[in-house]
Amino acid sequence: MKRTRLADRLDVTAIGLGTAPLGGLFAPVSDADAEATIERAWSLGVRFFDTAPLYGFGLAERRLGSFLRRQERNSFAISTKVGRLLRPASAAAEDDYYKGTSAERPRFDFSYDGVMRSVEDSLDRLGLDRVDVLLVHDPDDHYEDAVAGAFRALQRLRDDGTVKVIGAGMNQSEMLARFAEAAPVDCFLLAGRYTLLDQGALTNLFPICRAKSIGVILGGIYNSGILANPRAGAKFNYEDADAALVARALALEALCRKHGTELKAAAVQFCMAHPAVTVALQGARSAAEVSDNIAMAERLVPSSFWQELRERKLVDAAAPLPGGA
Template sequence: MSPAVRLGLGCAQLGNLYHEIDDERAHATVDAAWDAGVRVFDTAPHYGLGLSERRLGEALRGRPRDQYTVSTKVGRLLVGDPAWSGGQDTEGFAVPATHRRVWDFSRDGIRRCLEASLARLGLDRVDVALLHDPEEHQEVALRAGFPALARLREEGLVGAIGAGSKDAAVLTRLVEECAPDVVLVAGRFTLLEQPARETLLPACAAAGVEVFNAGVFNSGLLAVDEPSADLPYEYGPAPAAVVARARAIAAVCARHGTTLPAAALAFAADDPAVTAVVVGADSPEQVRRNAALAAAPPPAALWPALREAGLL
């Protein structure tokens, strides 16, 4: 990984993504990231119905405020569910479904969403605010949501503004039409797929827009030395052909004295527009492992070997 690229902590796991972790483990995960030099923390109301934001805010409390960057997202309002009868969330997080997520990219919705995030985080401002997954709501998000973020930036409640999405085309449109400060692209510039390289990354480089590259393990398949079919890909089951390709890449990595996750991290940083590689973790051990891998990039010979094998 280039020394100029920051390693960020993706905080979906702090919201009990896939399985429950306790407060102590969540706090220890953030502590481990801090000790490893991580200063970028990306969260969202969506992650555990606000649990991720609350835990992140608690773990950062007492840290020097000018030494870290908190990124959160807007567009999904959390609304209390008076009909809740003890059920669990159905969107991948092991939390009680006490609230509903309501899409709202209106001016008022954006403000309400950010104000609620600030309360959960215990902050008076956030460094980055991103329109969250606006692909199905592009017109209102770009025409109302983004100007609302710009207004919040003028008021000092937000530093940089932009959007986070798995859709590289939507983010490219934002860059071309709205002049954001930063975009977060998830799972679209990885060892397995690189559609962001075609238009988004060049557009960001030309416009001076920072890129946070997230989902670089494609939600799990690239996170281990020997990928298997039981690992998630794109937050669901991995197709057999994708698993086979990941295994083939892992085999080339092994022949070059490195590992699949080390290569995934290094590749994710390999574009001048990328200023942070955001990686999730649900334990201090995972944080320390990822930081160690990021600090020891693969040999240069790996990349031509992957290209010659038709794997990159």
């Protein structure tokens, strides 16, 4: 698989495996299916894996670590996140997003000490001696704490060699643009804000990242599923999509059919065409989904599709398209 450089300190595969689904996002996943999913990604050449304490409240980290600690450590790169500490809950209610989890529940903590504890806890769940990428996770309402505490801790961990690359992972681009100016970041994980349905990062974040050589790991390429299977009840940004979004996704799907291609292929290749994007991160809950995701990155999408996409103004006019269309 093609490799790329994430900032100046780390080479990774251009496609990575996201593990939120392996934490039971929207539906439970068995241990056997989780193992088969990671194994399939590995067999197809994926060597970059992203996880977080939030995903299944530690379940995704445990499952990923169970596989990766059996591999030669320098043969892969892994990212996890800080900002949430998992603590036992005496009577944990059913979570709206993650199914089949333990009774632990997350609480926000972006302090220096909280980040240090979070890293120790993640390494314990993973069973690894280090991670390669460490990201401040969803500090939407905690900007000051993240700058004063979390990023200070991440910089220390990078300086002493505990991690190679630091940054932030969010579902918005505006605060990431602020972090690019205020914190010593190497990369960002941006979820769902640069897709066929949402190009919000195009003008406010990507130019800064290119100017400062900040790598971009792009997640949420299918916008929580609507670009994989557009229909009433499909998810967008982790919630049920409204009728207007479903209609736009169906129009994109119809255009793909007209040109003899698939919406998922167009969605992945559109994202990867932007020069600011370093890694395309694709989540999966089964081995079959992994195979399909990787195939979509290679499926032929004819130039006529991209040309009509541009002509019909279905994406921002400034968005680069594959092949320069």
